Amino acid sequence: MFARLKKDIQAVFDRDPAARSALEVVLCYPGLHAIWAHRLAHSLYVRGWVVLPRFISNLARFLTGIEIHPGATIGEGLFIDHGMGVVIGETAEIGDNVTLYQGVTLGGTGKEKGKRHPTVGDNVVIATGAKVLGSFTVGANSKIGAGSVVLSAVPPNSTVVGIPGKVVVKDGCKVLSDVAANIDLNHDNLPDPEGEMLLCLHRNMARLEKRVAQLEEELKNRDPESV
Template identity: 60%
Template sequence: MVLLSIIADFRIIFDRDPAARNWLEVLFCYPGLQAILLHRIAHRIHNLGLPLVPRLISHVARFFTGIEIHPGAKIGTGVFIDHGMGVVIGETAEVGDYSLIYQGVTLGGTGKESGKRHPTLGKNVVVGAGAKVLGNLNIGNNVRIGAGSVVLRDVPSDCTVVGIPGRIVYQSGVRVNPLEHGNLPDSEAKVIRLLLDRIDALEQQVQALQEDKLKEQELVASRVPNSEYNDPHSCYLKDKEIEEFLGGTM
C-alpha cells in the first residue's frame, strides 16, 4: 500500500508540473516529493507509538525541504506539494488523494484544544500559494482555494474560495485547470468597481443639482434690486441682512 502511494506521488508530478523532465531530476530536486516520502516513513513509525523518532524524521525533512508535516497528519495518495517552501501541515490534518498544495500554505489549528483541530481536505483539492486553512474544517472534493486566501469555515465540494476571510464563489458547469490557482474571480475588485460606479453616478447628480441651483440664483439675482446676489462677500439675501444688522462686522 505504501509502495503504491509512493509510485502515485512520483507519477503525479509529471502530470502536474510541466517543468518535470526526467525521473532523476524529480527524485533528487523536488522537495515536495522528498518531504512526502519522509513523512510516510515518519507516519508509519508514529502509528506504532514510538516516541521521538517520527518527530525527528519530520524535523530533518523540514531542515532539508522547508516543508513541515507533523507525523500524525494523514496524506492521501498522489498528493503534490509544488515548490513547498513554508508549507505547514498540522498533526490532525488530513489531505485527500491527488490534492495540489503550493508554497506557503498552512493547514493549521486554532487555540489549544485537544483532538481534531486541523482541517480535512477532500480529493482533488487545490490550495493556492500562501493560503491558510485554519481549524477543524471540512473542505469538500474538487475545491479550489485561491492564493493568499484565509479559510475559516467549511467549504462544500466543487467550489472556489477567495479572499480574507475566504468567501465561496460557485463555478457550476465550468471545468478548470487545477494548475491555474491564480486565475480566480476577484470578488473584491468587482465590489469596488460597483462602488466606484455608484460614486460617479452620485457625483453627476450632485453636479447637476449644483448647476440647477446656480441657474436659479442667477435668475433671482436678475430680478432683485441693488444686485444683492452680485455681492462677492454675500451670496444670499439673509446673509446681507445679517451683515447690515451687525453693522458690517462680518
C-alpha cells in the same frame, strides 16, 4: 508501496511542466522527498512510536523546508510545489490528488485537544501563502486563493479568496471523470470581490456626481441669482 511511489512521481509530471525526467523528479523535488519521509514517519507513528517519527519529520523539515507532522493523514497523489514553509498539522487529513503551493499552512487555532486541523477533500488546490486554520472540511474540487485565511468550512466545487476567506464561486464548473482533468491548477484566475466592490463604489460616486451636476444646472436655469 512501489505503486504508491509511482503515483507520487506521476503527480509531479501531471502538475509541473518543468519536470523533465523521473530521475530529476526523484532527486530534485523537495515536496516529493517530504511526502516520502512522511509516509515512513506516519507508518511508525500509527504503530505507537513517538520520538523516531518526530525525528524523521524534523529531519525532513531541515532538508526540505516542509513540516508535516507524523500524525497527519495524506492520500495518494499529493503534490507540494516548491514547498518552502508548508506546514501540515497533526490531525490534518488530506485526500487524493491535492496540490499545495509554498507557504501553505493546514493548522489549528488554539490549544484544543482532539481533531483541530482541517480535512481537505480530493482534487483541492491551495495556492501560495494560504492559511487553513481549524477543524473543518474543505470540500472536494475546491480552490483556495493565494494569501487567503480560511476559518470555516468550504463547500465542494467552490473558490475561496480573501481574509477571512469567503466563497466567491460555487459549482462554477463541471467535474470531469479524468483525474488529471479534475485538478484545476489555474489558481491565478480568481475573482477579486474587494476590487469589484471598489469598482461598484466608484461607479456609484460617478453617477451621484453627475446627478448633482444636473441638479445644479437645473437650479441655475430656474433662478440664476440663487447659485
